[in-house]
Amino acid sequence: MSSTNSPTMSLPKLSDPDTASAMFEAVRSVAEHSFFAVAEPGDERSFATQASAVSSWLVATVRFEQGALKGSVSCTMPTSLARGLFDAFAGRDPSEPEPGAELVHDLVGEFSNMVCGAWLTRVASSRTFTLHHPTVEPASTPRHDGGPRLLAVIDDVPVSVEVTLKAEPQLG
Amino acid sequence: MRILIVDDSAMMRAMIKRVIKLADVAVEDILEATNGAEALELLKQHDVQLLLTDINMPVMNGADMLREISLNERWRNLNRVIISTDGSTVRREEAEELDVRCYLEKPFSPEVLRDVLNELADNEFAETE
Numbered sequence: 001m002s003s004t005n006s007p008t009m010s011l012p013k014l015s016d017p018d019t020a021s022a023m024f025e026a027v028r029s030v031a032e033h034s035f036f037a038v039a040e041p042g043d044e045r046s047f048a049t050q051a052s053a054v055s056s057w058l059v060a061t062v063r064f065e066q067g068a069l070k071g072s073v074s075c076t077m078p079t080s081l082a083r084g085l086f087d088a089f090a091g092r093d094p095s096e097p098e099p100g101a102e103l104v105h106d107l108v109g110e111f112s113n114m115v116c117g118a119w120l121t122r123v124a125s126s127r128t129f130t131l132h133h134p135t136v137e138p139a140s141t142p143r144h145d146g147g148p149r150l151l152a153v154i155d156d157v158p159v160s161v162e163v164t165l166k167a168e169p170q171l172g
Numbered sequence: 173m174r175i176l177i178v179d180d181s182a183m184m185r186a187m188i189k190r191v192i193k194l195a196d197v198a199v200e201d202i203l204e205a206t207n208g209a210e211a212l213e214l215l216k217q218h219d220v221q222l223l224l225t226d227i228n229m230p231v232m233n234g235a236d237m238l239r240e241i242s243l244n245e246r247w248r249n250l251n252r253v254i255i256s257t258d259g260s261t262v263r264r265e266e267a268e269e270l271d272v273r274c275y276l277e278k279p280f281s282p283e284v285l286r287d288v289l290n291e292l293a294d295n296e297f298a299e300t301e
Contacts, residue, residue, distance in 0.1 A: 029279055030279045032279075033279035033280060033281050034280070034281070089183060090186060090190070091190060103182065103183065106181055106182050106183045107183045110181040113278075114257050116257065117228075117256070117259070117278060118259075118278070120260075121257070121277070125259065125260055125261055126261055126262065127260055128262040128263045128266070129258060129260065130233075131228040132230075133230050
């Protein structure tokens with residue numbers, strides 16, 4: 001089996017409008033198809049206002065590789081939204097016992113995994129990629145490294161998505 | 173029909189199991205594995221008719237597992253379905269070479285998986301009649 005990966009290829013950054021649009025479509029598609037949730041575009045001002053009322057967040061990061069290009073996609077969402085998405089995904093009845101943190105983390109990891117894969121498929125469909133098992137960390141405030149990020153609102157709750165790209169140095 | 177689900181996400185395995193139970197297929201048993209290596213061990217121990225597998229997994233990924241399966245005559249009749257976030261054309265072409273019956277791209281709605289299961293079960297039944 002052959003791969004069309006090439007070390008000279010690169011991915012556009014989230015500051016590029018088409019790339020950001022592809023990321024929002026990835027988030028919307030994952031939210032609607034797998035979690036029966038409604039996703040809308042967000043903005044910095046509304047995000048800051050809504051986020052200030054939230055004290056418990058989950059940050060799920062998926063590392064990916066496309067040939068020599070390495071990077072990661074991190075989805076940050078309130079823990080309350082993660083639990084709501086869990087119920088939708090698992091079909092949990094409110095009368096059933098609450099899921100443990102491990103299952104909720106697994107769920108947020110799978111959400112990020114799907115967003116990352118759906119985005120990569122949209123921006124580079126001719127190239128295969130490898131996704132690593134997600135890591136999920138709790139946080140008291142939303143993570144933001146200062147770079148461009150995609151903000152969205154899922155079921156009226158703020159969500160942010162960041163992409164980090166790291167191209168390996170070319171030899172010769 | 174015995175089904176093997178291979179995915180490193182416990183939540184995804186649980187969701188697939190739920191859809192299988194909602195589908196109109198006669199299921200004898202549902203086995204689970206978290207990666208390709210675990211799945212190959214289960215395939216050696218059990219007679220499985222349908223394999224539902226992710227691609228990106230630790231230890232052994234789904235593509236390497238499917239390559240192993242395609243080399244073993246014992247698993248010639250095993251129905252193979254990929255359920256993956258990787259919708260790249262390269263991966264889809266690779267799947268065709270590995271005798272994969274259906275390629276389901278995540279995210280997918282439960283109805284889509286249910287329809288795939290029903291169609292596979294219908295074909296399986298027709299072929300064994």
